[in-house]
Amino acid sequence: MIEQVKHVAIAGNIGAGKTTLTTQLGKHFGWDVHYESADDNPYLSDFYNDMKRWSFNLQIYFLNSRYQQVLRILDGDRTVVQDRTIYEDAYIFAPNLHDMGLMSTRDFENYFALFQTMSSQIKAPDLLIYLRATIPTLVEHIQSRGRDYEGNMSLDYLKRLNERYETWINSYDEGRLLIINADEVDFLHNAEDLGQVVSLVQGELHGLFD
Numbered sequence: 001m002i003e004q005v006k007h008v009a010i011a012g013n014i015g016a017g018k019t020t021l022t023t024q025l026g027k028h029f030g031w032d033v034h035y036e037s038a039d040d041n042p043y044l045s046d047f048y049n050d051m052k053r054w055s056f057n058l059q060i061y062f063l064n065s066r067y068q069q070v071l072r073i074l075d076g077d078r079t080v081v082q083d084r085t086i087y088e089d090a091y092i093f094a095p096n097l098h099d100m101g102l103m104s105t106r107d108f109e110n111y112f113a114l115f116q117t118m119s120s121q122i123k124a125p126d127l128l129i130y131l132r133a134t135i136p137t138l139v140e141h142i143q144s145r146g147r148d149y150e151g152n153m154s155l156d157y158l159k160r161l162n163e164r165y166e167t168w169i170n171s172y173d174e175g176r177l178l179i180i181n182a183d184e185v186d187f188l189h190n191a192e193d194l195g196q197v198v199s200l201v202q203g204e205l206h207g208l209f210d
Contacts, residue, residue, distance in 0.1 A: 005126045005205055007073045009082040011169075012131030012182065013161050014153070015141035020188050021131065021180075021197070022083040028198055034069045034082045036062075048153070055097045056107040062089045063115060070122045085125065087174070090115040092164040100160070124174035127204050132169075133182035135159060178204045 008031070010018045019035060026033035043061050047054040066086040073080045090112060098108040133141075138158055169179065180197060187194040 005079050006076075007070070007080055007082065007123075007125040008127045008129065008201075008205075009085045009125035010129045010131065011085050011088055011165075013133060013138055013158065013165055015138035015158075016131040016133040016182050017141060017187070018083050018131060021129070022081050024187060024194060025081050025198070025201060029079070029081075029201075031079045031081045032076075034073070034080055036065075036083045041065075051097065051100075051102045055103040056111065059089060059094045059097070059103070059111055060114075062093070063111070063118065067118045067122070074122060082125070085128065086115070086119060086122070087124075087168070087172075088165075090119070091168045092161060096160050096164055100157075127176045127178060127201070128172065128174070129178045129180060129201065130165075130169050130172075131180055131182045132165075133162075135162065137183045138162075176204055176207070 008025070010022050010025075012018050022033055022035065025031065041058075041061060043054050043058040047058040063086065066084070066089060069082060070086060073082065094103065094108060094111050094115075097103040098105065103111075135155060135158055139155070142153070169177070178200060180200065185193040185197060187197050
């Protein structure tokens with residue numbers, strides 16, 4: 001039954017553990033993995049140094065990258081687990097930048113219209129996994145991975161994103177949703193915790209065909 005699932009996506013704030021869980025689920029289930037384009041993103045470092053100047057460019061890059069990923073997933077015949085979704089760009093990161101005065105209304109409206117066009121051409125993931133994490137957990141994860149460009153990130157920025165994530169998840173009705181509390185599980189270092197998460201995912205996947 002699980003082979004019929006094409007698209008599993010993992011959502012969550014910066015530092016929630018998306019990439020780690022994406023890797024582990026891919027390995028466990030034998031799925032292909034699509035990571036977020038962070039290391040080869042030509043705008044990310046500039047964005048963290050001057051958010052207002054580069055916010056629109058960065059969000060367009062992510063939107064295009066994510067859209068291409070989804071098209072490849074839907075066109076393929078393998079199950080893919082995806083690190084972050086196209087919805088997070090549009091409902092969390094871009095509007096947050098707009099609200100903070102870091103993206104102009106003109107740019108945001110242009111961006112969101114493009115997202116609506118793109119999202120009308122694709123379908124939602126078969127299963128969305130949301131990693132819910134509080135600020136201390138996010139900060140601990142961010143500090144432990146030591147990415148230079150994340151060093152300037154403020155707690156207020158993370159808090160605003162978390163609030164938007166909760167609003168989005170509370171109204172998410174595009175498909176099946178599994179929420180995992182990242183404060184309470186350490187799927188990187190604890191095999192038992194990873195096993196619990198895998199069992200939860202397996203249950204949701206089987207539930208798709210009940």
